[in-house]
Amino acid sequence: xxxxxxxxxxxxxxxxxxxxxxxxxxxxxxxxxxxxxxxxxxxxxxxxxxxxxxxxxxxxxxxxxxxxxxxxxxxxxxxxxxxxxxxxxxxxxxxxxxxxxxxxxxxxxxxxxxxxxxxxxxxxxxxxxxxxxxxxxxxxxxxxxxxxxxxxxxxxxxxxxxxxxxxxxxxxxxxxxxxxxxxxxxxxxxxxxxxxxxxxxxxxxxxxxxxxxxxxxxxxxxxxxxxxxxxxxxxxxxxxxxxxxxxxxxxxxxxxxxxxxxxxxxxxxxxxxxxxxxxxxxxxxx
Amino acid sequence: xxxxxxxxxxxxxxxxxxxxxxxxxxxxxxxxxxxxxxxxxxxxxxxxxxxxxxxxxxxxxxxxxxxxxxxxxxxxxxxxxxxxxxxxxxxxxxxxxxxxxxxxxxxxxxxxxxxxx
Numbered sequence: 325x326x327x328x329x330x331x332x333x334x335x336x337x338x339x340x341x342x343x344x345x346x347x348x349x350x351x352x353x354x355x356x357x358x359x360x361x362x363x364x365x366x367x368x369x370x371x372x373x374x375x376x377x378x379x380x381x382x383x384x385x386x387x388x389x390x391x392x393x394x395x396x397x398x399x400x401x402x403x404x405x406x407x408x409x410x411x412x413x414x415x416x417x418x419x420x421x422x423x424x425x426x427x428x429x430x431x432x433x434x435x436x437x438x439x440x441x442x443x444x445x446x447x448x449x450x451x452x453x454x455x456x457x458x459x460x461x462x463x464x465x466x467x468x469x470x471x472x473x474x475x476x477x478x479x480x481x482x483x484x485x486x487x488x489x490x491x492x493x494x495x496x497x498x499x500x501x502x503x504x505x506x507x508x509x510x511x512x513x514x515x516x517x518x519x520x521x522x523x524x525x526x527x528x529x530x531x532x533x534x535x536x537x538x539x540x541x542x543x544x545x546x547x548x549x550x551x552x553x554x555x556x557x558x559x560x561x562x563x564x565x566x567x568x569x570x571x572x573x574x575x576x577x578x579x580x581x582x583x584x585x586x587x588x589x590x591x592x593x594x595x596x597x598x599x600x601x602x603x604x605x606x607x608x609x610x
Numbered sequence: 611x612x613x614x615x616x617x618x619x620x621x622x623x624x625x626x627x628x629x630x631x632x633x634x635x636x637x638x639x640x641x642x643x644x645x646x647x648x649x650x651x652x653x654x655x656x657x658x659x660x661x662x663x664x665x666x667x668x669x670x671x672x673x674x675x676x677x678x679x680x681x682x683x684x685x686x687x688x689x690x691x692x693x694x695x696x697x698x699x700x701x702x703x704x705x706x707x708x709x710x711x712x713x714x715x716x717x718x719x720x721x722x723x724x725x726x727x
Contacts, residue, residue: 429630429632431629431630431633431662432625432627432629432630432633434629435627435629435660436627439660456695459660460660460661460662463629463660463661463662464662464663464664466629467629467630467631467662467663467664467665468664470630470631470664471631471664528706528709535672535675537667537671537672537674537675537703537706537707537710537711538663538664538667539706540663540667540702540703540706541662541663541664544663544702603694603697604694604697604698604700604701606688606689606690606692606697607688609686609688609689609697609700609701609704610679610682610683610686610704
């Protein structure tokens with residue numbers, strides 16, 4: 325039995341620290357029946373069910389059978405509503421985007437899933453420009469997992485609307501080698517894992533070398549979130565990077581998250597047009 | 611005499627969701643054959659509703675590692691059937707590819723040097 329020590333798992337540095345610690349505990353088991361004692365847990369942000377599934381599925385891949393014990397009715401309801409856990413609990417207000425798994429090469433299916441859920445009637449009304457930028461950001465994130473993570477398990481994604489706060493949040497979690505792992509494989513070295521995330525977030529920086537250039541997706545996303553006054557969190561191995569209200573902070577966490585989780589939260593009331601004033605001349609592309 | 615061949619991205623990909631690098635490879639192969647055959651390509655964005663830089667890097671960016679920029683200027687015509695956002699993303703990817711391939715080793719070396727500081 326392992327104990328999930330946190331009483332609250334939110335999308336912040338403490339929440340990811342708790343998830344990474346759970347992963348490290350589970351990593352010590354192979355081909356065993358392992359129970360996770362959740363009796364201390366009073367709250368989990370629903371979209372972090374994606375991370376829980378990444379952790380549990382990696383452990384299952386090691387031949388373990390995982391069961392949850394002592395889970396409070398409130399937490400169970402949260403995780404059943406968004407399909408992290410099985411069981412039929414209706415999402416009465418339609419505020420969840422169900423946690424769904426995608427193979428690494430399922431980029432098109434992922435795009436369709438995002439569109440389908442953002443166009444639901446109960447989703448806060450967003451400007452066309454904002455919706456398109458958000459979808460583009462999600463597509464870029466999935467493309468990154470697909471190209472770089474080498475995850476041995478599917479990618480998990482899910483989200484949550486907060487109508488009262490005009491917020492919409494989405495998490496994509498893979499169980500791969502992490503941003504630093506991908507950069508190390510390309511020959512890059514950084515003082516800390518958080519530094520490697522900070523480097524990867526900048527426009528034009530990429531782990532890619534060889535025939536195909538890269539390094540634009542995360543930069544585009546960061547620029548969008550800054551303008552939207554949303555927030556962006558990247559937790560990868562022992563690195564934690566966060567941008568909130570335009571301010572970036574980084575932390576090194578005490579345990580290692582398996583792969584990379586990105587949490588993207590946007591302000592749905594944003595009415596910015598997102599159309600650049602300057603036009604690109606089609607005759608001057610090449 | 612070179613021919614002008616319209617390259618419809620959504621037709622090659624089989625839909626308007628152009629997000630996968632593997633689909634970008636299909637477009638790249640088509641463009642490569644047109645250019646290699648001495649013809650000129652006119653890229654059409656008709657029906658493209660979603661597009662990632664990963665797709666465009668594979669479809670177009672890597673051409674700059676295979677052909678001289680002057681060859682691409684003469685073989686790639688201005689795109690057609692586009693919306694403004696298609697062109698902005700295309701321009702971003704093309705500019706990045708030019709930089710990347712202009713002196714690939716040097717660019718990678720600079721990145722590594724900066725990290726060692």
